[in-house]
Amino acid sequence: MTVRTSVDHVIGESADDLRTWTRKLDGCPPVTHTILAACPNEAHGAERPTWFFPAGDADEGIAQLRCVSCGTPTDILDSADHWTFPHVWTCLTCAQSMAEVVLGLHAEDPSEGYDQVVTWLAITLRCTTCGRLDGLTDMHVANVPLETIVSSF
Numbered sequence: 463m464t465v466r467t468s469v470d471h472v473i474g475e476s477a478d479d480l481r482t483w484t485r486k487l488d489g490c491p492p493v494t495h496t497i498l499a500a501c502p503n504e505a506h507g508a509e510r511p512t513w514f515f516p517a518g519d520a521d522e523g524i525a526q527l528r529c530v531s532c533g534t535p536t537d538i539l540d541s542a543d544h545w546t547f548p549h550v551w552t553c554l555t556c557a558q559s560m561a562e563v564v565l566g567l568h569a570e571d572p573s574e575g576y577d578q579v580v581t582w583l584a585i586t587l588r589c590t591t592c593g594r595l596d597g598l599t600d601m602h603v604a605n606v607p608l609e610t611i612v613s614s615f
């Protein structure tokens with residue numbers, strides 16, 4: 463898929479680098495918004511962790527993020543409905559599985575006066591050990607309001 467093939471050993475020093483890189487993905491719909499994923503488990507309070515064990519299937523366009531600190535899985539959109547039990551992601555450089563995760567969204571204005579809707583998203587990763595950036599999957603999104611996705615993470 464798009465994000466997989468565009469990656470060639472890019473190293474990011476921070477989540478901001480991952481956001482910047484995600485905004486520049488080409489060969490796909492332009493990324494208009496980026497979200498750094500954080501665990502939605504309320505037990506974390508204000509300090510929501512951003513390290514996950516991601517799993518995804520780029521052929522199916524599905525993904526799940528499992529919080530490193532509490533183990534709670536977060537399914538991206540309706541991924542659970544057609545889950546294929548993919549292996550947990552591993553870094554191609556250092557082989558560990560913890561990553562920071564950015565959702566790169568393509569949002570459109572349906573028409574004036576209506577809220578923006580998301581029609582596509584890419585899930586990108588930064589290895590928490592060596593900083594290697596990677597793509598997990600991308601997926602088409604059925605006009606989900608931007609606010610709905612932003613508020614889920």
Ligand SMILES: [Zn+2]
Binds near residue numbers: 502503530531533
């Ligand atoms: Zn958590």
Ligand SMILES: [Zn+2]
Binds near residue numbers: 557
């Ligand atoms: Zn690594």
